[in-house]
Amino acid sequence: MKRQKRDKLTRAHAKGYQAGISGRSKDICPFQTSDARSQWLGGWREALEDRSLGLTR
Numbered sequence: 377m378k379r380q381k382r383d384k385l386t387r388a389h390a391k392g393y394q395a396g397i398s399g400r401s402k403d404i405c406p407f408q409t410s411d412a413r414s415q416w417l418g419g420w421r422e423a424l425e426d427r428s429l430g431l432t433r
Contacts, residue, residue, distance in 0.1 A: 385415045386415075389416065394423075397420065397426070
């Protein structure tokens with residue numbers, strides 16, 4: 377049985393979170409569509425918040 381791909385917007389959020397945790401700039405967002413871009417930036421912001429609270433290593 378084939379595995380289904382994750383929803384593109386969910387994936388965009390996860391990639392943004394990873395970028396934020398890594399300390400990367402929000403200017404590196406690879407998405408062009410507004411929905412995916414907003415999800416990526418949402419993940420990025422969430423990661424910055426988690427970093428400021430000390431939830432990451």
